[in-house]
Amino acid sequence: MRKLAFALFAICLGAATHAQKVLLPNGWTLSPAGHSSLQLGDLPLDIAVSSSGKYVAVTNNGQSTQTLQLIDVAGEKQIDSVIIPKSWLGLAFSAEDKWLYASGGNDNMILRYAVNTRPSAGHPGLALTDSIVLGKKWPEKISPAGLAIDDSRGLLYVVTKENNSLYIADLNTRAVVQRFDLGGEGYTCHLSRNKKELYITCWGCDKLLVFDTEKRSFTSEIPVGDNPNDICLTKDGRWLFVANANDNSVSVIDVRNRKVVETLNAALYPDAPPGSTTNALALSGDDKTLYVANADNNCLAVFDVHQPGSASSKGFIPVGWYPTAVKVIGKTIWVANGKGLTSLANPYGPNPYARREEVNYRQGDLKREHPVQYIGGLFKGVMSIIPEPDAKTLGDYSALVYQNTPYTKNGELQAKGEAGNPVPMKVGDTSPVKYVFYVIKENRTYDQVLGDIKEGNGDTSLVLFGEHVTPNQHAIAREFVLLDNFYVDAEVSMDGHSWSMGGYANDYLEKTWVTSYGGRGGTYDGEGNRAIANNKGGYIWDHCQRAGVSYRTYGEFADDALKPNIPVLIGHTCLYYRGWDLGFYDTARVTQWERDFDSLVAAGALPHMNTVRFGNDHTEGLRKGRLTPFAHVADNDLAVGEFLEHLSQSPVWKESVVFILEDDAQNGPDHVDAHRSTAYIAGGMIKRHFVDHTPYSTTSMLRTMELILGVPPMSQYDAAATPMWRCFATTPDLTPFRSLPANIDLRETNTASNEWSRRSSAIDLTREDRVPDRLFNEILWKGIKGDQSPLPAPNRAAFVRASRETE
Numbered sequence: 001m002r003k004l005a006f007a008l009f010a011i012c013l014g015a016a017t018h019a020q021k022v023l024l025p026n027g028w029t030l031s032p033a034g035h036s037s038l039q040l041g042d043l044p045l046d047i048a049v050s051s052s053g054k055y056v057a058v059t060n061n062g063q064s065t066q067t068l069q070l071i072d073v074a075g076e077k078q079i080d081s082v083i084i085p086k087s088w089l090g091l092a093f094s095a096e097d098k099w100l101y102a103s104g105g106n107d108n109m110i111l112r113y114a115v116n117t118r119p120s121a122g123h124p125g126l127a128l129t130d131s132i133v134l135g136k137k138w139p140e141k142i143s144p145a146g147l148a149i150d151d152s153r154g155l156l157y158v159v160t161k162e163n164n165s166l167y168i169a170d171l172n173t174r175a176v177v178q179r180f181d182l183g184g185e186g187y188t189c190h191l192s193r194n195k196k197e198l199y200i201t202c203w204g205c206d207k208l209l210v211f212d213t214e215k216r217s218f219t220s221e222i223p224v225g226d227n228p229n230d231i232c233l234t235k236d237g238r239w240l241f242v243a244n245a246n247d248n249s250v251s252v253i254d255v256r257n258r259k260v261v262e263t264l265n266a267a268l269y270p271d272a273p274p275g276s277t278t279n280a281l282a283l284s285g286d287d288k289t290l291y292v293a294n295a296d297n298n299c300l301a302v303f304d305v306h307q308p309g310s311a312s313s314k315g316f317i318p319v320g321w322y323p324t325a326v327k328v329i330g331k332t333i334w335v336a337n338g339k340g341l342t343s344l345a346n347p348y349g350p351n352p353y354a355r356r357e358e359v360n361y362r363q364g365d366l367k368r369e370h371p372v373q374y375i376g377g378l379f380k381g382v383m384s385i386i387p388e389p390d391a392k393t394l395g396d397y398s399a400l401v402y403q404n405t406p407y408t409k410n411g412e413l414q415a416k417g418e419a420g421n422p423v424p425m426k427v428g429d430t431s432p433v434k435y436v437f438y439v440i441k442e443n444r445t446y447d448q449v450l451g452d453i454k455e456g457n458g459d460t461s462l463v464l465f466g467e468h469v470t471p472n473q474h475a476i477a478r479e480f481v482l483l484d485n486f487y488v489d490a491e492v493s494m495d496g497h498s499w500s501m502g503g504y505a506n507d508y509l510e511k512t513w514v515t516s517y518g519g520r521g522g523t524y525d526g527e528g529n530r531a532i533a534n535n536k537g538g539y540i541w542d543h544c545q546r547a548g549v550s551y552r553t554y555g556e557f558a559d560d561a562l563k564p565n566i567p568v569l570i571g572h573t574c575l576y577y578r579g580w581d582l583g584f585y586d587t588a589r590v591t592q593w594e595r596d597f598d599s600l601v602a603a604g605a606l607p608h609m610n611t612v613r614f615g616n617d618h619t620e621g622l623r624k625g626r627l628t629p630f631a632h633v634a635d636n637d638l639a640v641g642e643f644l645e646h647l648s649q650s651p652v653w654k655e656s657v658v659f660i661l662e663d664d665a666q667n668g669p670d671h672v673d674a675h676r677s678t679a680y681i682a683g684g685m686i687k688r689h690f691v692d693h694t695p696y697s698t699t700s701m702l703r704t705m706e707l708i709l710g711v712p713p714m715s716q717y718d719a720a721a722t723p724m725w726r727c728f729a730t731t732p733d734l735t736p737f738r739s740l741p742a743n744i745d746l747r748e749t750n751t752a753s754n755e756w757s758r759r760s761s762a763i764d765l766t767r768e769d770r771v772p773d774r775l776f777n778e779i780l781w782k783g784i785k786g787d788q789s790p791l792p793a794p795n796r797a798a799f800v801r802a803s804r805e806t807e
Contacts, residue, residue, distance in 0.1 A: 021404075022341060022342045024321065024342075024343050025343050025487035025673050025675045025676070025695070025697065026487065026489050026675075026697050026699070026717065027406045027695065027697060027720060027721065027722065028298060028404060028405060028406060028720075029403070029404040029405075030298055030318070030320060030321055030341060030342070030404065031318050031400050031403075031404055032318055032319050032320045032337070032341060032384050033317050033318050033319065033384065033386045033389075033397055033400075034333070034384050034385050034386030034387065035384070035385055036320060036337070036341060036382045036383065036384045036385070037076075038071065038076060038077070038078065038382065038383040038385065039078075039380065039381075039382060039383075040058055040060060040069065040336060040337075040380065040381035040382055040383055041058070041060025041062065041065065041066070041067045041069065041081075041380060041381060042060050042061075042062025042063060042064045042065060042066065042067075042377050042380055042381065042514075043060060043061050043062030043063070043324070043338050043339070043381060043511075043514055044058050044059065044060045044061070044324060044325065044336040044337075044338060044381040044383075045059060045060075045061045045088070045089045045324050045325065045336075045338070045511060046058070046059050046089050046090070046091045046324075046325050046336075047091075047325040047326070047327045047334060047336055048091040048092055048093055048100070049073075049093070049327050049329060050093040050097040050115070051093060051094075051095055051096060051097060052096075052097050053073060053329055053330070054072070054073055054074070054097065055070060055071065055072065055073060055093070055097060055115070055124065056070075056071040056073055056327070056329070056334065057069065057070055057071070057091055057093065057100050057102075058071065058091075058325075058336060058381075058383070059084075059087050059088075059089065059090075059091045059102055059103075060087075060381065061087050061088050061089065061105070061511075061514065061515075062376075062377055062381075062514045062518070063374075063376035063377045063513075063514040063517045063518040064374075064376065064377025064518065065083060065377075066083065066084050066085070066086065066087050066105075066518070066520075067081050067082060067083055067084060068081070068082050068084050068087070068091075068100070068102055068113070068126060069081045070100075070115070070124065070125065070126050071383075073329055076385055079124060079125065080124070080125040080126050082113070082126045082128070084102060084104070084111065085104075085105075085107065085520075086104055086105030086106055086107045086515075086520045086521070087102055087103060087104060087105045087111075088103055088105040088106075088143065088144070088145060088161075088515060089103055089145045089146055089187075089188070089511075090102060090103025090110070090144055090145055090146050090147040090158065090188075091103070091147075092147055092148060092149050093115070093149075094149055094151055095149075095151040097115050098114070098115060099112055099113065099114060099115065099129075100112075100113040100115055100126060101113075101147060101149060101156065103144040103145060103146075103147060103158070104131065104144065105143065105144070105515065105520055105521070106137065106138035106142075106143055106162075106515065106520050106521030106522060107137050107138070108133070108134045108135045108136065108137055108138070108140060108142040108143065108144065109131045109132060109133045109134060109144075110131060110132040110134070110144060110147065110156065110158060110169070111128060111131050112128070112129050112130050112131060112132070113126040113127060113128050113129065114126070114127045114128075114129050130174060131174070132156060132169045132171075132174045132175075132176075133174075133176075134158065134160070134167055134169075134176060137521075138520075138521030138522070139521065141162035141163050142160050142162055142163050142165070143160050143161050143162035143163075143521075143522075144158045144159075144160050144167070145158075145159050145160060145161045145186055145187055145188060146158075146159050146186065146187055146188025146189050146201075147159070147188075147189065148189045148190055148191045148198060149171075149191075150191060150195050150213070151171075152195060153195070153213075154170060154171045154172050155168055155169070155170065155171060155177075155213075156168070156169040156170075156171055157189055157191070157198055157213075158189075159182065159186030159187065159188065159189050159200055160186055161185040161186055161187070161203065161204075161512075162185075164181060164182045164183065164184055164185055164186060164204065165179050165180060165181060165182060165186070166179065166180040166181075166182055166186065166189070166198075166200060166211065167179050168216070178216060180211070180216075180218070182200065182202050182205070182209065183202060183205050183207075184202045184203065184204030184205030184206075184207075184532070185202070185203045185204030185205075185508075185532055186200060186201070186202060186203060186204075187201040187202075187203035187228065187229045187230075188200075188201055188229065188230060188231055189201075189231075190231040190232075190233055190240075191213075192233070192237050192255075193233075193235070193236070193237040194237070195213060196212065196213055196214055197210055197211065197212060197213060197219075198210075198211040198213055199211075199231055199233070199240060201224075201228040201229055201230070201231055201242060202228070203227055203228060203229060203508065203532060204531070204532040206223060206224060206225065206226055206227070206228060206244075207221045207222060207223055207224060207228070208221075208222040208224050208228065208231075208240070208242055208251070208253060209221055209222075210222070210258070220258045222251075222253060222258055222259065222260065223260070224242045224244055224251040224253075224260065225242070225244025225246070225247035225249045225251055225263070226244055226245070226246035226247045226536050227244060227245040227246040227247075227506060227507055227508060227532065227536075228242045228243065228244050228245075228251070229242075229243050229244075229245055229279050229280075229507060230242075230243045230279060230280045230281045230325075231243075231281070232281035232282060232283050232290070233255075234283065234287045234308075235287055236287075237255060238254070238255055238256060238308075239252065239253065239254065239255065239305075239308040240252075240253040240255050241253070241281050241283075241290060241305075242281075243266075243278045243279055243280060243281050243292065243293075244278060245277050245278055245279050245295075245506060245507035245508075246274055246277075246506055246507075246535075246536040247274075247278070247536070248265060248266050248267035248272055248274065248275070248276035248277075248278055248294070249263050249264060249265055249266055249267075249278060250263070250264040250266055250278060250281065250290070250292055250303075251263055252264065252305070252308050252309065252311065254308070254309075261308065261309040262308065262309050262310075262311060264290075264292070264301075264303055264311055264313075266278045266292045266294055266301040267294070267297070267301075267716075268297060268299075268316070268401070268402065268405055268407065269407075269408070269409040270409070271409075272407075272409070272716055273412070273537070273713060273714065273715050273716055273719060274504055274506070274535065274536050274537065274714075274715050274716070275296050275297070275407070275504055275715040275716025275717055275719075276294040276295075276296055276297045276716065277294060277295035277296040277297070277506070277507050277510075278292055278293070278294055278295075278301075279293055279294075279295045279323075279324060279507050280292070280293035280295075280323065280324060280325045280326045281293070281326065282326040282327050282328045282333070283305075283328065284328050284388065285328060285330065285331070287305070287306075288304065288305065288306040289302060289303065289304060289305065289314070289388075290302070290303040290305045290311070291317075291326050291328065291333060292326075293319075293323040293324065293325070293326045293335065294323070295322045295323055295324060295338065295507065295510070296322065296504075296716070296717075297401070297405065297716075298318065298319060298320065298321055298322065298323065298404065299316045299317060299318050299319055299323075299401045299404075300316065300317040300319060300323070300326065300333070300335065301313070301316055302314040302315050302316065302317060302394060314391075314394060315394040315395060315397060315398035316397060316398045316401035316402075317333070317386060317389065317394070317397045317398075317401070318397060318400045318401050318404055319335045319337055319384045319386075320335070320337025320339070320340060320341045320382055320384055321337055321338070321339035321340055321341060321342070321343075321379070322337065322338040322339040322510070323335050323336065323337050323338065323384075324336050324337075324338040324381075324511075328388070331387060331388045332385060332386065332387055332388065333384075333385070333386040333387075333388060334383060334384070334385055334386075335383065335384040335385075335386065336381055336383055337381055337382045337383070337384060338381055338510075339379040339381070340379045340380050340381055340382045341382050343379070343673050343674065343675060344373070344378055344379065344673065344674060345373075345670060345671055345672055345673050345674065346373035346374070346375060346378060346669050346670060346673075346674040347373070347447075347459065347462060347669050347670065347671045348373045348669065373669070373674065374666070375491050375492070375664075375665065375666045375674040375675070376491060376492060376514065376517050376518070376666065377518075378674055405720065406720040406721075407716045407717075407719055407720035408720075411719055411720060412427075412712065412713055412719045413426060413427045413428075413712065414426055414427075415427075415703065415707055415723050416722065416723065416725075417707075417723055417725040418725060420730055421725045421728055421730065422685045422708070422725075422728045422729075422730070423704055423707050423708060423723050423724070423725040423728055424707050424708070424710075425707070427706070427707065427710060427711070427712050427713075428710050429710075430710075431707070431708045431709075432655065432685060432732075433655055433656065433657050433683070433685055433708045434608060434652070434655040434656070435606060435607075435608055435610070435652050435655055435656040435657070436608065436609050436610065436656075436657055436659070436705050436708060436709060437610045437612060437643075437647065437656060437657070437658045437659070438540075438609070438610065438611045438612065438658075438659050438701075438705065439612045439613075439614055439640065439643070439658065439659065439660040439661075440497070440500055440501075440556055440611065440612070440613050440614075440615070440661065440662075440663055441614055441615060441617050441636065441640075441660065441661065441662050441663070442493065442615040442616075442617050442618035442662060442663060442667075443493065443496075443617070443618055443662055443663070443664055443665065443666050443667035443668075444465070444617060444662050444665065444667060444668055444677060444678055445462075445665045445667070445668035445669060445670040445674075445676060445677055445678075446458065446484060446486070446665075446670055446672070446676045446677055446678055447459045447462035447463065447668070447669060447670045447671055447672075447676075448462060448463065448464045448465060448667070448668035448669065448670070449463070449464075449465050449466070449470055449473060449678050450473070450474070450477060450482075450484070450678055451463040451466070452466040452467055453467075453474065453477060453478070453482060453484075455478075455482055455484075455691050456477075456482050456484035456691070457484045457485070457672065457693075458484065459670075459671040462668070462669045462670065462671060464629075464668065465617075465629075465630070465633045468743050468744075469630055469633050469634050469637065469743070469744055470633060470634070470637040471637065471641075471740040471741075471742075471743060472637045472638060472640055472641030472644075472739055472740050473637055473640060473641075473678065473680065475641070475737075475740055476640070476641075476644065476660075476680045476682055476737070477680060478689065479682075479688060479689065479737065480680070480681060480682045480683075480686050480687065480688060480689075480690070480727075481680075481681050481682075481686060481687055481690045481691070481692050481727045482690070482691045482692065483678075483679045483680070483681070483692055483696060483727075484691070484693060485676075485692075485693050485694060485695045485696065486661075486676065486677060486678070486679040486696045486697070486700075487665075487673060487675040487676050487677065487695070487696070487697045487698075488661070488662060488663070488664050488665050488675050488677045488697070488698050489503075489505075489675075489697055489698040489699055489717065490505065490663065490664040490698065491513075491664060491666060491675075492513055492517055492664050492666050493526065493663050493664055493666070494509060494513035494516070494517070494524060494525065494526040495509045495510060495513055495526065495664075496526075496662075496663035496664035496666075497526050497527045497556070497557070497663050498526055498527075498533070498534075498535060498539075499663075499698050499699070500661065500663045500698055500702075501539040501540050501541075501556065501557065501611070502535040502538070502539040502540065502714055502715065503535075503698075503699045503702045503703075503713065503714045503715040503717050503718035503721075504535050504714065504715035504716075504717055504718075505535075506533065506534075506535060506536070508525070508530075508532045508533050509525065509526060509533050512525065512533075513525075513526070527556075527557050527565055528557045528564075528565030528566040529565060534566070535714070535715070537714060538566070538568060539557070539566070539568075539714075540609065540611070540702065540705070540711075540714070541553065541557075541566075541568045541569060541572065541609070541611075542568045543706075543711050543712070543714055544608075544609050544709065544711055545568055547709070547710055547711045547712070549608050549609055549709045549710065549711060550607035550608050550609065551572055551607050551608070551609040551610070551611075552572050552573070552574070552600075552607040552609070552610050552611075553569055553572060553573055553610075553611045553612075554573070554574050554577045554589070554592075554593055554596075554610070554611065554612040554613060555577055555578070555579040555580070555589070555612065555613030555615075556611040556612070556613040557569060557611075558573045558577075558579060559579030559580045560579060561573040561574060561575050561576070561577055561579065562575060572607075574592065574593070574596040576592055576595075576596075577589065577592045577593065577596065578592065579613070580613075580615060582615075582616060582618065582619075582620050582626075582627075582632070583626075585616070585635050585639075585746070586614045586615075586616040586635050586636045586638075586639035586640075587635055587638050587639045587642065587746070589613075589614060589639060590614075590639045590642045590643050590646070593612060593643065594646050597646070597647075597650070601650060601651065601652060606652060608709055609705070609709060612643070614636055614639050614640060614643075615636075616632045616633075616635055616636045616639075617632065617633045617636040617637075617662075618632070618667070619632040619633060620632065622750045623750060624749075624750050624751065625749055625750065626749060626750055627746075627747075627748065627749055627750075628748045628749060628750050630744045630748065631744055631745065631746050631747065631748040631749070633744075634742045634743070634744035634746060635742070635746050637742070638739065638741070638742045638746070640660065640680075641737070641739030641740060642739045643658075644658060644682055644737045644739070645736065645737050645738060645739040648682075648684075648735075648736035648737040649736050653683070653684045653734060653736070654684040654685070654732050654734055655684065656683050656684060657681065657682070657683035657684075657685065657686065657708065658680075658681065658682045658683055659679075659680075659681055659701050659704070659705065660679065660680040660681070660682075661677065661678070661679045661680075661698065661701060662677045662678060662679075664677070665677035679696070679701065681724065681727050682737065684732045684733065684734050685728055685729055685732050686727055686728060686729065686733075687727055687728065687729045688729075688733055688735075690727065692724075692726050692727055694722065694724075694726055695722065696721075696722060696724055697717075697721055697722075699715075699717040699718040699720075699721035700721040700722050700723065700724055701724065702714070702718045702721070703718045703719070703721040703722075703723050704723045704724040704725070706718065707723055
């Protein structure tokens with residue numbers, strides 16, 4: 001087996017550099033090649049090309065409205081779009097363009113659409129005709145994913161990701177014929193040219209499975225990379241390519257001999273840590289060029305594969321945000337960009353609007369002057385259509401891709417900073433800071449909490465939990481550092497805790513959280529609850545363990561301290577610390593932490609890395625008899641203040657730093673960007689009364705901790721992130737922090753019986769984010785601001801594009 005590494009392309013100006021650049025809040029830049037005028041829906045995951053090549057179908061599988069789109073290839077325009085209640089990935093045309101089959105998600109069926117000419121429209125369209133039922137709807141766990149059609153035998157093959165199976169169905173009777181166990185979550189499948197073999201990527205068991213369609217049995221298991229997903233096969237059927245999301249790689253398989261002959265490194269640099277997210281493949285018409293979609297690098301890697309086993313890198317093509325599917329039609333590359341072309345502000349949501357034209361409570365539908373801007377469905381996909389580039393153009397494209405990435409190989413061990421700063425610039429150098437306390441809270445935007453601080457870039461009209469409710473967080477921001485340009489890398493909690501603790505969310509999390517958050521079934525798989533969702537190499541605790549750094553967690557990834565979610569935390573928890581439970585006060589959690597902290601300090605056994613969860617700012621909405629949103633947020637605020645006060649009065653204050661963030665920003669509006677959130681930093685070596693407008697992110701915070709502790713970066717994202725060295729002072733100020741009393745009655749409960757309390761009572765709050773957040777935030781806004789409270793027009797409509805010089 002041979003692993004290929006890319007040569008570095010010179011950064012130069014060329015014909016491709018005319019592309020418009022967009023800086024994302026995570027610090028990466030987009031400059032998509034080709035043209036991207038074809039609008040797709042919410043999180044497109046798959047593209048199917050009809051046998052005639054006349055049509056393209058796209059399945060949009062995001063949190064909001066899910067649709068199937070039919071696109072005319074020659075005209076590069078949509079000719080039909082139909083809503084599909086539930087869907088996920090699987091999409092295939094039958095022969096002669098007669099039918100389109102689509103996986104029906106947790107409805108556990110395959111939907112069949114006729115591709116026909118509708119006289120009223122005068123062009124081909126999609127008409128639902130019937131379905132193939134695999135089982136009962138969710139909560140029965142099936143969840144069809146990729147599928148393949150054998151028209152000659154009238155058979156449909158479907159792999160599933162919840163009961164890890166292969167289903168064979170009869171297309172004529174629409175009955176399931178047989179079912180086989182895969183041994184792990186299935187992603188997709190592909191028939192051989194002669195239809196005698198079916199190739200299946202076992203997403204959850206890191207194998208390519210070979211199924212004999214005549215004998216109906218598995219004949220081979222070929223180990224590939226981590227989280228294998230998409231498959232591409234040469235026309236002669238001899239060579240097969242498998243994308244491995246967690247390894248930044250593609251496995252090249254000799255089908256005849258059933259073995260991997262080569263592994264292609266699709267990352268921008270050799271031996272890069274996780275973070276490219278290789279997740280889609282396409283071959284050129286002559287099978288000589290392989291196009292590889294790197295979702296988190298926002299590009300295509302291009303390989304010369306005319307001699308599989310001796311492939312070579314040709315370069316890269318910049319595309320949009322999070323490419324999820326790629327096809328080559330003729331001499332043109334079609335790329336589905338899962339998150340579109342830019343991040344956006346969300347000043348009109350997820351809160352509802354006062355000027356309500358109509359409210360139909362029975363249907364739960366609110367019609368408004370403006371669309372809801374909930375982050376889960378805010379970023380719509382776009383199709384990039386790119387002529388296959390010649391060598392010169394590909395060279396220019398490659399230069400753009402390297403310009404767009406803040407990640408470099410040298411940057412893994414050498415970061416930006418200043419000499420003598422407490423944050424080292426080189427991994428392994430010492431720091432006067434010895435103890436890190438990392439506090440994770442739940443789901444607030446900057447404007448929602450700190451929008452009333454005049455020194456920052458806030459919108460006071462969007463404030464829900466301002467200084468009266470959160471005096472301690474306001475005091476921390478004023479006494480230490482105000483961070484008004486901080487962005488979370490995640491969209492919601494399911495990927496947010498992975499970003500917060502691992503600097504990355506893998507392809508499984510990014511592609512599946514939308515299902516449950518859209519109310520379409522599914523489970524909460526983040527925070528170590530499902531192996532396939534875990535980061536390769538683990539989380540901050542795993543990396544501390546490898547670096548010889550002691551660690552402890554309080555609630556984070558350990559709702560049950562006796563049985564934490566991941567093995568690395570066994571023996572590293574406080575056994576009496578209460579995990580996720582909105583019925584338990586965060587201020588009581590502080591008391592639990594203080595007891596444990598004091599005993600560790602007294603014993604000289606205080607770990608160097610401490611993760612602490614205070615999550616009650618999530619709130620319980622307006623549920624009658626439960627704490628009001630104000631009481632929950634005030635309790636959380638007081639807990640943060642008391643935590644910092646206790647630490648500041650301890651003997652380790654001089655050597656300690658506290659980082660505080662929200663795991664995501666989904667529960668509120670922001671006039672700058674939907675990812676902008678509150679973040680705080682405090683400690684004996686932190687500057688006082690300082691305002692820092694530097695663009696930071698979740699991974700900036702992680703990178704700073706890693707440099708202090710001597711831990712190498714976990715992913716390309718924290719390796720690329722800007723450390724927060726500007727917040728640190730070279731001379732300590734040991735003035736203790738004094739917590740401020742709550743201005744809100746912490747026992748205040750919801751007493752009203754109205755539509756909002758009734759909706760709140762139906763919400764499942766046993767785990768974070770089981771509630772439909774769009775609805776949850778309507779409840780919060782109406783309960784706090786009142787039904788007639790108007791929201792202003794936005795001050796800005798997109799992410800602030802800061803100069804690189806500020807980094």
